[in-house]
Amino acid sequence: MSVEVAPVNSPASSSAERSHHHYKIFKPHGYLSQFVPETRKSKKLLGELTDFPLGVMAIGRLDHDSEGLLLLTTDGMVSHQVRSKKVDKEYYVQVDGDIDDEAISKLQQGVEIGIKGEKYLTLPCQVFKLDSAPQLPANGRRVRDARHGPMSWISITISEGKNRQIRKMTAAAGFPTMRLVRVRIGNITLGKMQPGEVIELSDISSIL
Numbered sequence: 453m454s455v456e457v458a459p460v461n462s463p464a465s466s467s468a469e470r471s472h473h474h475y476k477i478f479k480p481h482g483y484l485s486q487f488v489p490e491t492r493k494s495k496k497l498l499g500e501l502t503d504f505p506l507g508v509m510a511i512g513r514l515d516h517d518s519e520g521l522l523l524l525t526t527d528g529m530v531s532h533q534v535r536s537k538k539v540d541k542e543y544y545v546q547v548d549g550d551i552d553d554e555a556i557s558k559l560q561q562g563v564e565i566g567i568k569g570e571k572y573l574t575l576p577c578q579v580f581k582l583d584s585a586p587q588l589p590a591n592g593r594r595v596r597d598a599r600h601g602p603m604s605w606i607s608i609t610i611s612e613g614k615n616r617q618i619r620k621m622t623a624a625a626g627f628p629t630m631r632l633v634r635v636r637i638g639n640i641t642l643g644k645m646q647p648g649e650v651i652e653l654s655d656i657s658s659i660l
Contacts, residue, residue: 472527473505474656476640479522480647481591485513498524502650511535512613519591520544520634521642523656530656534637537611542636543618544586546595547627550602551581555625559608565620574621578609588633589646595630603630 479485483496487508498510504524511523511534520543525531533539559579565572582605595603604627608618619629635642645651 472525472530473508474527474530474653475504475508475524475650476645476653477501477522477524477650478589478642478645478647479514479519481517481519481593484516485510485522498522501648514632514634515616515619518632518634519647520632521637521640521645522634523637523640525656527656534656535613539638540609540611540636541613541634542607542609544582544588544633544635545606545608545618545622545629546585546603546631547606547622548601548603548630549627551604551606551625551627555627556581556606558625559606559621563621563624565614565617565624567614572614574614574617575610575612577611579606581606586633586635591631591647609636 477498479498480496483498483500485498487497487499487504487510489495489497495516498504505526507526508524509526509528509531511525511531514520514522523534525534556579560576562574562576565574585605606622608621610617614620618632622629633642640653640656
């Protein structure tokens with residue numbers, strides 16, 4: 453399905469009259485998935501990427517150290533729809549060590565993690581090892597020297613979104629996360645976007 457998109461503030465986007473606005477962005481490493489700081493500490497926020505309209509909100513979150521696809525909208529109903537378990541999310545995850553079939557099987561079946569002090573068993577999900585490192589933009593952060601041991605990449609697709617879930621899952625399987633990039637939400641993909649890039653979507657609900 454083709455999706456009409458237009459860069460923010462382009463003639464195509466400014467000429468169209470919409471009751472709501474929707475965006476996809478490549479959240480860079482080091483940014484918070486919010487517009488208002490929670491503390492007085494200086495943190496990079498989404499509003500620094502471009503001038504968003506009043507009332508725009510992030511649909512879900514990527515933590516400070518995670519990167520990739522994040523959807524924004526001014527429509528609360530769309531936000532609720534995207535955050536539901538009907539819409540899956542895919543992540544490319546670099547893990548510490550050469551992950552094996554046993555660990556992948558554990559992740560696929562569900563692993564026990566901690567959520568707000570309680571034990572939680574993650575739902576079954578899709579996991580597979582990538583044959584090679586994905587072509588992703590550099591994030592300006594060196595993970596560690598390869599001489600300290602091997603690293604590998606996996607794809608994880610989940611339908612839930614607990615706090616820091618992916619990181620907790622790979623750690624529970626014995627392979628801590630080194631880099632985490634969300635590449636897909638439903639049918640919307642990161643594609644060839646670059647960190648900090650913002651694209652306005654003509655619609656979200658019809659392409660999820």
